[in-house]
Amino acid sequence: MAYELFYWPGIQGRGEFVRLALEAAGAAYVDVARERGSGRGVKALMAMLDGEAGPRPPFAPPFLRDGDILVSHVANILLYLGPRLSLAPADEGARAFAHGLQLTINDLIAEVHDTHHPISHQRYYEDQKREAKARAAAFLSERAPKYLGYFERVIAGNPAGKAHAVGDKLTTVDLSLFQIWVGLAYAFPRAFAGADKAYPALAALAAKAAAQTNVAAYLASARRIPFNESGIFRHYPELDQAPAKAGRRNG
Amino acid sequence: MAYELFYWPGIQGRGEFVRLALEAAGAAYVDVARERGSGRGVKALMAMLDGEAGPRPPFAPPFLRDGDILVSHVANILLYLGPRLSLAPADEGARAFAHGLQLTINDLIAEVHDTHHPISHQRYYEDQKREAKARAAAFLSERAPKYLGYFERVIAGNPAGKAHAVGDKLTTVDLSLFQIWVGLAYAFPRAFAGADKAYPALAALAAKAAAQTNVAAYLASARRIPFNESGIFRHYPELDQAPAKAGRRNG
Numbered sequence: 187m188a189y190e191l192f193y194w195p196g197i198q199g200r201g202e203f204v205r206l207a208l209e210a211a212g213a214a215y216v217d218v219a220r221e222r223g224s225g226r227g228v229k230a231l232m233a234m235l236d237g238e239a240g241p242r243p244p245f246a247p248p249f250l251r252d253g254d255i256l257v258s259h260v261a262n263i264l265l266y267l268g269p270r271l272s273l274a275p276a277d278e279g280a281r282a283f284a285h286g287l288q289l290t291i292n293d294l295i296a297e298v299h300d301t302h303h304p305i306s307h308q309r310y311y312e313d314q315k316r317e318a319k320a321r322a323a324a325f326l327s328e329r330a331p332k333y334l335g336y337f338e339r340v341i342a343g344n345p346a347g348k349a350h351a352v353g354d355k356l357t358t359v360d361l362s363l364f365q366i367w368v369g370l371a372y373a374f375p376r377a378f379a380g381a382d383k384a385y386p387a388l389a390a391l392a393a394k395a396a397a398q399t400n401v402a403a404y405l406a407s408a409r410r411i412p413f414n415e416s417g418i419f420r421h422y423p424e425l426d427q428a429p430a431k432a433g434r435r436n437g
Numbered sequence: 438m439a440y441e442l443f444y445w446p447g448i449q450g451r452g453e454f455v456r457l458a459l460e461a462a463g464a465a466y467v468d469v470a471r472e473r474g475s476g477r478g479v480k481a482l483m484a485m486l487d488g489e490a491g492p493r494p495p496f497a498p499p500f501l502r503d504g505d506i507l508v509s510h511v512a513n514i515l516l517y518l519g520p521r522l523s524l525a526p527a528d529e530g531a532r533a534f535a536h537g538l539q540l541t542i543n544d545l546i547a548e549v550h551d552t553h554h555p556i557s558h559q560r561y562y563e564d565q566k567r568e569a570k571a572r573a574a575a576f577l578s579e580r581a582p583k584y585l586g587y588f589e590r591v592i593a594g595n596p597a598g599k600a601h602a603v604g605d606k607l608t609t610v611d612l613s614l615f616q617i618w619v620g621l622a623y624a625f626p627r628a629f630a631g632a633d634k635a636y637p638a639l640a641a642l643a644a645k646a647a648a649q650t651n652v653a654a655y656l657a658s659a660r661r662i663p664f665n666e667s668g669i670f671r672h673y674p675e676l677d678q679a680p681a682k683a684g685r686r687n688g
Contacts, residue, residue, distance in 0.1 A: 241594040242534045245541045245587050255530045259540040261512075266533055279506045282517055283493045289510040290496045292540075296547060304555055305568065306575035317556065317568050324557035336496050343492040 188214035189267075190251040192231045192244075195219040197417035198369075198410075200295065201248040203260045204267070206361040209404035211271035217409075260295075261288040264358040273361070275353040284352045284359050287340065291362045294333045298366075298373065299418050301325050301425060311422070322425035326377045330370065334385050337363060341387040348387045349394060360395045367392035369419035376426045384429075439465035440518075441502040443482045443495075446470040448668035449620075449661075451546065452499040454511045455518070457612040460655035462522035468660075511546075512539040515609040524612070526604040535603045535610050538591065542613045545584045549617075549624065550669050552576050552676060562673070573676035577628045581621065585636050588614060592638040599638045600645055611646045618643035620670035627677045635680075 189208065193201030195217075208215045219227035234256075237243040244258035250266070251257075257266045265285055268274030275281050304321035305314045337351070346354035351363060367388065371378045382389035395401060404410055413419050440459065444452030446468075459466045470478035485507075488494040495509035501517070502508075508517045516536055519525030526532050555572035556565045588602070597605035602614060618639060622629045633640035646652060655661055664670050 237590060237594065241591075241596050242530075243587075243590065243594075244537065245584075255533060257533045258537045262533060262537045262540055265536070279493075282506060282508045282513060285516070286495065286509045286513045289513055289540075289543075293547070296544070300551070305571045306579065308575070308579050317571070320556045320568070324559070328557065328559050333496075336494075339488060339494065340492075343488065343494075345492050 188216050190216045190218050192218050193248040199417045200260050203362050203365055204248050204263050207264055207267055207271055207273055207358045210361055210398055210401050211273060212400050213271055261292050264288055268358050273358045280352050284357055287359045295418055297325055297329055302420055338385045338388050341391055360391060364392040364395040372413040373419040373421055374426045377429050380429055439467050441467045441469050443469050444499040450668045451511050454613050454616055455499050455514050458515055458518055458522060458524055458609045461612055461649055461652050462524060463651050464522055512543050515539055519609050524609045531603050535608055538610045546669055548576055548580055553671055589636045589639050592642055611642060615643040615646040623664040624670040624672055625677045628680050631680055
């Protein structure tokens with residue numbers, strides 16, 4: 187039976203981290219909100235958020251249904267799917283590390299979202315632009331280098347080699363790192379000019395994940411909608427800035 | 438062999454969610470930064486962040502060492518410890534739901550932290566007070582009710598009864614919900630006056646978790662340091678506000 191993925195239809199968003207794993211594995215799945223006609227699919231999604239699916243409502247999309255089991259939250263879904271899609275490491279210590287990386291990626295995504303919604307999730311970006319400029323500046327000078335530098339160290343230090351973040355084969359972590367890599371380049375093209383030189387192992391890992399046969403086919407398909415200014419990674423040029431010079435904080 | 442918990446010594450912070458689980462289970466553990474003398478313990482913690490523990494460095498505290506295995510990130514540590522401490526549900530669907538709740542709690546904690554650090558984690562609260570006021574107002578009127586209302590629905594709808602969030606016995610989720618309950622009351626006493634009436638199942642669950650024998654002993658001990666203005670839950674009266682009237686958004 188196919189997995190059912192519930193996520194908003196018009197954006198890559200958090201759902202994309204799940205789609206990449208399903209696509210990489212060639213798994214059968216239904217992207218409910220997109221495939222059942224936007225109206226009916228979104229209605230089904232909202233009904234489940236409202237608790238009509240039973241006593242274990244999800245808090246927010248994305249969530250995944252596998253028969254009787256409902257799993258919500260990106261990192262939780264990838265934890266569930268990883269072993270089933272052969273996209274998880276084999277041993278317990280490696281799995282715990284992979285999940286920790288997935289959770290760190292999750293934190294990065296939340297901070298990216300807050301660069302354009304630093305005050306309120308319910309107000310538009312346009313109503314918090316001044317604060318967004320300050321938040322984005324801090325993110326680009328303080329936070330993004332901390333996260334990306336960490337991932338670079340992890341990959342460069344992987345005893346099994348730098349092709350993957352954990353172990354010696356493709357995992358959900360590699361796919362998620364690819365997604366944040368291209369997402370950041372879309373959202374902050376000036377700040378990320380030259381990132382491939384600053385983080386060469388991460389850049390190479392992202393390229394390798396994108397080149398995996400199923401992933402490459404997906405990225406070339408209509409199912410991979412382009413980034414846009416409704417998702418997590420948004421290109422607002424006023425929030426972008428030239429990269430920091432080495433040793434000096436930007437801005 | 439005792440678990441080793443690595444976290445900053447002077448605050449409850451994120452580490453407290455782990456301490457509560459270890460204490461509830463009566464598990465043997467070393468709170469490294471506190472017990473080895475603050476200087477040496479923090480030095481050990483920083484060394485591990487710098488990668489001196491091997492090829493799988495944690496991104497940030499808290500992290501837990503169990504023999505050869507290192508686990509970082511609160512929800513990941515609780516996922517690892519839950520079954521070992523008999524604080525996790527038995528079946529896979531319930532465990533996936535519990536982990537999803539733990540991740541939602543994690544998101545709430547991050548938003549609480551952002552009420553006093555909405556622009557930059559590296560600047561002091563005093564340097565971002567104006568934005569903090571706006572962020573805290575949005576948090577109290579929009580986000581906290583969404584999270585707490587969700588937890589209330591989950592608990593009230595638990596087929597095994599309202600004593601616990603998932604299943605019929607104490608889990609890490611109950612302990613974490615207790616912690617956010619008392620933390621929010623500490624940080625926002627005006628906004629949370631009357632919360633026990635707005636969220637009665639959650640209030641009762643928090644009280645029950647606190648009354649568990651080991652937890653009660655811990656809370657009465659010197660190991661439970663008080664909340665303070667260096668942690669996640671901080672009492673800044675200027676960020677607090679009277680609770681919203683029913684049906685009207687506050688402020």
